[in-house]
Amino acid sequence: MKKIMVVMGSKSDMPVAEKVEAILKEFEVPYEIEVASAHRNPPKVEAIAKREDVDIFIAIAGLSAALPGVIASHTVKPVIGVPVSGKVNLDSILSIVQMPPGIPVAAVGLDNGKNAALLAIEMLAMKYPELAGKLREYREKMR
Amino acid sequence: MKKIMVVMGSKSDMPVAEKVEAILKEFEVPYEIEVASAHRNPPKVEAIAKREDVDIFIAIAGLSAALPGVIASHTVKPVIGVPVSGKVNLDSILSIVQMPPGIPVAAVGLDNGKNAALLAIEMLAMKYPELAGKLREYREKMR
Amino acid sequence: MKKIMVVMGSKSDMPVAEKVEAILKEFEVPYEIEVASAHRNPPKVEAIAKREDVDIFIAIAGLSAALPGVIASHTVKPVIGVPVSGKVNLDSILSIVQMPPGIPVAAVGLDNGKNAALLAIEMLAMKYPELAGKLREYREKMR
Amino acid sequence: MKKIMVVMGSKSDMPVAEKVEAILKEFEVPYEIEVASAHRNPPKVEAIAKREDVDIFIAIAGLSAALPGVIASHTVKPVIGVPVSGKVNLDSILSIVQMPPGIPVAAVGLDNGKNAALLAIEMLAMKYPELAGKLREYREKMR
Amino acid sequence: MKKIMVVMGSKSDMPVAEKVEAILKEFEVPYEIEVASAHRNPPKVEAIAKREDVDIFIAIAGLSAALPGVIASHTVKPVIGVPVSGKVNLDSILSIVQMPPGIPVAAVGLDNGKNAALLAIEMLAMKYPELAGKLREYREKMR
């Protein structure tokens, strides 16, 4: 199993990244976390997007949240986008949801790092069936 | 490879489903299309959500677009939600994006059946590497 | 008189449920309160929706507020939906108001548990005229 | 059984009223339709709101859709509000949903006269059980 | 000179009414303040709207802010509406701005009691020219 790569657009997005991390740890899925702004450091984002040791990207960003889309523009691996709340909220939600035809991003809810991680694990579970079992147990506990 | 199950909330969502279908055909991925409303026919939706022969769900719905979330409530397989445009648009977008923590849905853009299909194929490509090659070719052609 | 069934999508919705409860107690209408998430525990929601001892459902939910609609999908009894406030607000309002044709939900205002309870009592008053009298007295006191 | 009173704020709301009428006819529920603007003719609206021969009001209005609320201010019988679409849409939706605590209105979706009628019949079915049977049949046919 | 009648939909709107009052006192314009909810006490609102000793109404209301429109429905004197802020804000703004053709309300900004008072004084200044002078002085001081 390769890594899930968690990328934040800014250090201030850490509380959302920590929700991602909590789930990935609980499911014992390998991951790595980086801060890399799509706008301030595009070469770093491109380098991350092209890493061979990654299965899925989780990109966390607020405002005009270009990060998930920019990663998606450099890879054909699944990219999950997490909009971060701020003064407007519709900005980050719509920037992540309304991707142009041809370059998909999987948007989850505002600040919803937990769902980003669970969605990534659901994707991995197609290949690693033991994760499907863990997901079913997790659902049971949530009830 | 199992099926991608495409579910529409209403027959009127067919133009969006056809965008999904065009991509799935082009990538030669097995799929099936059904009409099943989360609100009008919950047993049918539940039955579809529990089918063993499915890898990924693509759920297409407008208005208070509950379909992707209802499918997600019955399965731990990945569910992609496509909001359908109407008189308000923020209704279907927010209904699909703003899922509660614990039950993820991967939202794509309004009427963006193409991205739903491509996202599904990106997920499958983790397990079936030949699809990754096709995705890269597809990207090349799009440029 | 059967019960009014008050269902919250999450324990965090309790402050809104308490507004419902205060009115139902004041009018001495029998009720029961449950926590049952449409997305996390659909069988529980379905079981609640099919209970014979219920006259009216009041469903309280935030974010992509599917709970009222999911209950409505399993019953032909009246379902009142109360959107709960959060970071976006239009998400829960529109998810509850914009139900598809055929499956009605009666939406009240954001966090407005009081109106949900009063609306339920107005419905019951068609059958139990003493409640109409109490409602008129309540209105008088409010002036 | 008393009447369901359908009130439109303007003659231009007739297409929505016709959706209400189609359902009420199908269920053989007595009704009456009137045009009465809350803003242009408050005495007529007040007189309608106080009619003894009415069980439930369905009020249809666009823009700053005060009609359902004004009827509700004159009666303790259930009032269902149907927002009518226009250039803004959030105006009529929010005007009808966001009623102040104490005076409930049951909001349904934009232009959704069908759901207004079905909701009214669900309310009546508490008292007239034969309607519950018809509602269940109607649901069956919809699937 | 008759009175400016300031009406609040709820006691909680008092901070906005106090902004109105501060200006009316500064300009020495006679006024009166009342609490009267359009939805909870329509007869009181109607009685206020029909008072002979009033020149202009200032109606302050939040949520589905029907108060200015209901007053306007009972009088042909100018009615100024002040939307009050809350969890949604677009609800009170749009409810007051989007009046139907035929029944005007003069909307001012959210919580902007000061502008409501100044607008009322501008109207009176057509008849009482000394107020125009005071308004010009006030503008000078503001610079």
Add this chain to the structure above:
Amino acid sequence: MKKIMVVMGSKSDMPVAEKVEAILKEFEVPYEIEVASAHRNPPKVEAIAKREDVDIFIAIAGLSAALPGVIASHTVKPVIGVPVSGKVNLDSILSIVQMPPGIPVAAVGLDNGKNAALLAIEMLAMKYPELAGKLREYREKMR
């Protein structure tokens, strides 16, 4: 009686100005219509705003609808603002409603030239009581 000065921000606002004109003609109130953009021709707007022969301004504008506010910045006479519909609508509505404290504008609804004219006549009717009678007749006919 002085004039009501009707100012459009652009020739394309003429359909809204014609609704104003129809009412002013019906009430036999003197008026004049000009096209003057707040942004493209500020000296003309300033000159209009300072005209002595005007009682009330009606300013019609779309997009970032600065015209009513710019006129109000140059006069202490009442200014009525009419937002014009376009691709966004909330732009012109909010630009006209959300004036800063100290410089009032009386906002009416989107494209609602009729209400702008009626509001102006209501203001004039404080000084010219015969207009109050005409307004009451007009209301009667509307019912």
Add this chain to the structure above:
Amino acid sequence: MKKIMVVMGSKSDMPVAEKVEAILKEFEVPYEIEVASAHRNPPKVEAIAKREDVDIFIAIAGLSAALPGVIASHTVKPVIGVPVSGKVNLDSILSIVQMPPGIPVAAVGLDNGKNAALLAIEMLAMKYPELAGKLREYREKMR
């Protein structure tokens, strides 16, 4: 004088690009037009953003309009962003306006290619004063 580089995210943005072109031709400013999607062809966008023969970029894009921001991430030359209208409109507007601190984009109005071009010429006029004269003439003609 270097070029103004006009970049469209999609061929369907051509009507907006033509508004840009008409102004640039009228002012005899050198320019070039390219189609290059930020999401579908990031290397092309990066190459364009790094061209030495360009003074100012005008980037035209709809939906999640990342193009202006992506160009800005690769250059310290001024980037003007033009949101293109679609089914939502707030998506492209907010995606372009709400750039993160550090990477500016100059947003103009929806579909407002004319203002993008004029803004670019205003920037050039600081260095090439003859353009300032032409801009003043253009303003005169517009009045």
Add this chain to the structure above:
Amino acid sequence: MKKIMVVMGSKSDMPVAEKVEAILKEFEVPYEIEVASAHRNPPKVEAIAKREDVDIFIAIAGLSAALPGVIASHTVKPVIGVPVSGKVNLDSILSIVQMPPGIPVAAVGLDNGKNAALLAIEMLAMKYPELAGKLREYREKMR
């Protein structure tokens, strides 16, 4: 090099102006800060807009944020508009972005004084190449 003129619509906008100032100081660009409300003091705004010693204007305003547009109406020099946050936010954003064709304003993000200053410096850097070098260094440090 002439000045960058920073204009606030209200003293309360100072926190945003300070973000502008911090950048301009860091880049050693001459500037001046003034408070001048477009609505309360149009002659002062006009006088500022016509100053000869200014290269670029940065106008900061909330609510119906007319200031950038009013300055732009009096000059053909570049005007950068910074919307200030408040209770609605879409009001100041849309008032600044949605300028009519012919009079451009360069909108930056909500409260984003930093980007306004950087954008101004990018414009100056066309004429003063040493600023381009500083901008590139600044970008490097941000990574």
